[in-house]
Amino acid sequence: MTWYDVLDVLPTARHQDVRRRYEAKCRQLDPGQIAGAPSSVIAAADRARAALEAAWRVLGDPIERERYDEQVGIRRPGSGLERPVAVPSEPRAEDPDGYPAGYAGMRAAAVVGMFTALADRLAPHPRPPRRVAVPDVRGLFMGPCLHAVARAGLRIETVRLTEHPLPVEGLAVDQSPAPGTTVRRLSTLTVRVWHPPVPMSPRPA
Numbered sequence: 001m002t003w004y005d006v007l008d009v010l011p012t013a014r015h016q017d018v019r020r021r022y023e024a025k026c027r028q029l030d031p032g033q034i035a036g037a038p039s040s041v042i043a044a045a046d047r048a049r050a051a052l053e054a055a056w057r058v059l060g061d062p063i064e065r066e067r068y069d070e071q072v073g074i075r076r077p078g079s080g081l082e083r084p085v086a087v088p089s090e091p092r093a094e095d096p097d098g099y100p101a102g103y104a105g106m107r108a109a110a111v112v113g114m115f116t117a118l119a120d121r122l123a124p125h126p127r128p129p130r131r132v133a134v135p136d137v138r139g140l141f142m143g144p145c146l147h148a149v150a151r152a153g154l155r156i157e158t159v160r161l162t163e164h165p166l167p168v169e170g171l172a173v174d175q176s177p178a179p180g181t182t183v184r185r186l187s188t189l190t191v192r193v194w195h196p197p198v199p200m201s202p203r204p205a
Helices: 003-007 015-028 039-059 062-071 103-122 142-151
Strands: 131-133 155-160 171-176 182-184 188-194
Touching (some): 003 015, 003 142, 142 188
Parallel strands (some): 155 188
16 A cells, blocks of 8 residues: 555645645544544544655655655656657658658557557466455545455445444444454455544534
């Protein structure tokens, strides 16, 4: 799981979009929202808050973000997030075949890509493992939680803990089986999810 997963943003997200997502998730963990919640909820919120802060420390700093992108393989050193494409240097430049300059290279790349995709489909692929380790999703918001469970090859079943929840993203508080347990692939992971409750209206005097 990457820091992008924690904030539930794409690696191509703009700085201001990353900031907005970070601040929105932090607001859901405001102490006033969690006051009076069970200890398991408070512990999950503490984990979530620490993960959000760590993610923002990296993704909120352009230099740290670029270094991190290179470390996790999102960006190649000295390049952007996408591979550069050859383009003609002049508007009317042509290659010997009469096509715009760079077109032949693009055709060749397309042919190579087609054969590579075909070879990949024909090549034998290892079967996914029959047994997998259960990930620790406690302290994750439901977006990242769903990604983590899917990547592990498991199904998910959620149990809502809040009777009258606010319409915001829930927080994974507890799970069964426990993190690290080895289970059959496609087994069901039950996740207990907490939402901030809708504030109760004061009773008329």
